[in-house]
Amino acid sequence: MFGCSCSSVSVCQWLARPSVKPFIGEVISGGIDSVQLDPWYSPATQVRFKVLESFGTDQPRPVFVMRVSPTAGMCSPMPYILGRRYLVFPRTVHEGEESLCGFTGRLVEESAAEVALVRDYYASRNRxxxxxxxxxxxxxxxxxxxxxxxxxxxxxxxxxxxxxxxxxxxxxxxxxxxxxxxxxxxxxxxxxxxxxxxxxxxxxxxxxxxxxxxxxxxxxSTGNTIEGQLRDPDGKLLSVGTVTLRDADPAPPGRRPFELRAYASKSEGSRSRTSLLENTP
Amino acid sequence: MEPQRPSEVSSNWDSAYYPLGSTREKAQAIEITGPGQQVKGLVIVPGPPITYRRLAIRVRFPDGKPMTTARVRITGNNWEEIVFYLPTQKQPWGQFPVPANRKIRVEVTDSWKRDLKREYAAEFDAGTTAIEKDFVIKP
Structure with a gap:
């Protein structure tokens, strides 16, 4: 029987595996080639990459064909989308070897720090x-x-x-x-x-x-809290409600704006208490 | 200048900002200046009671299959929801409550950020009748 747990494998863990030779490649066929395909339920069996950059090998391949199995989709989606570039950690699962489940690629445009880390690592700079x-x-x-x-x-x-x-x-x-x-x-x-x-x-x-x-x-931890009450316009305590704290600062690139919700409940007598508030530096 | 950090209340009452009667632009900042600070005694008063109407959405391809990766964003004046559209074979429609007192805009994109080639959006005036919208995504 085959089994796996659903935990992601970090770039550091991949780099610790000398048998894994990562590359940066663009999907040229296979994978998710239609908007009608859902990466969580992909029927794709292989992905063909045009290799743009190879690491840890003296014999880089111009094209890499990777088999993808339904097992990968069991724990995570398989979002190798046609035309996109990925940092890929191809693996071979042999009998007796630890199985690593889930999608193992990184979308290059969203993983600048990890791509830089891999490049530096194989160039032996700041190892x-x-x-x-x-x-x-x-x-x-x-x-x-x-x-x-x-x-x-x-x-x-x-x-x-x-x-x-x-x-x-x-x-x-x-x-x-x-x-x-x-x-x-x-x-x-x-x-x-x-x-x-x-x-x-x-x-x-x-x-x-x-x-x-x-x-x-x-x-x-900030140790900050905000505590108060919800009251209707007549001054009557409300036992249910949602208080949302939002930051008017623009969110950093690629991040959602800061937002924290606190829920008033009957057990707290209509008090709303929230913590983990960000400090103003 | 310190950013404003308004407090908004939503339930069956309309949203409002702290302090009483303020708009988003006039919301009072709650300033936190260091660790371990406790702000107590805040009284938040929501806006008037509002009613909700039913919004039913179906997102599908021309062959009738549901677009299971659809990301549906519903916005109104000072109100926003990003909902998970999780259709099943038996229930291809997603149903969501929306405030009846606001003009509502519904936008569909792909949750994997794939290009849908054109905009899929619809707007509905404020009202109490239920809304049904069938989006057909052409690949």
Missing amino acids: YRLRGRVAASSHESYVELSLLMGESRPPKGVRVVATQGESSYTALVDDRGEYEIKVPSAGDYRISVSSPAYLPLEPFSVAVPAAGCAIRDIAL
Whole structure:
């Protein structure tokens, strides 16, 4: 029997697999070649790429034909759309090898940082890296989703510092909420985060591997809350309602505007309480 | 200048902004200046009660098959919903409540950002009757 769990594989995890030779390719046939096809239920069995850039091989192919199986669609869609360019991590699943489920490509136009990472990695420049996303969130595992859904906006003025011995390496979180620290060698690094707009975070350790790179998302907390009541025009308390906080600032490219909803409930006696509010830097 | 951070209430009442009676443009900023700040005692009063009408949408191809990747955006004055159109064989229509007191615009795009070659949109004046709109997407 074949089975898989639905978790995405990061670029760092792909780079740690020397047998996987990524490439950037444009879909020239196969895949999703009609607007009538739903990537979640694609009948496609193969995708033909015109290879534009190859990594980790001395014998690049001009064309790469990749078999895609219904199994991939079980855990994720298969959105190799005709005419679009992807960073592809082709894999071969042998008997006994760990199976990696799901769509493994990255749309180039939406993955500039990951494309740059792969290029640098194979050019052996700044080989050791620690990267991740930072946002106000209740847990680090929700950071990516919070940024994607617009429930948290990329924090401004946040520095992430990696320390090993007497040496420190710093990165500023960018306007997408991402950071990347280039370090000179593999090993354990002590990570600290500094920002006047968020509550202090206890330093923690991250191991940067010899192959691939380390990913660590960071959840910040403001400790801010807004609390109040909903009342109808006659002054009567309302027990149900939705309060939406919106930011008038334009959202960064590729991100939804910051928006956070709080729901008044009977159990709270019509009080609406919300937290994780962004600070004004 | 600090950005305004209006509070909007929506349920069976019309949306409104904090403080009482303000418009979106005149909404009062709630300023958060540092970590650990607690703002308490805010009283938010919604607008007058409003009624909703039924909006039924079908998005399909000329052969009758539903466009399962359709992204439907419904907007009115100061009101917006992006809804998931999840048709089934038995129920090809998606149904959504929309405010009766607003002109409503419905736009259909592809959730995978594929080019549909032309605009698929429709507008409906304020009213209380149910709306049905059948979009036929030509590939």
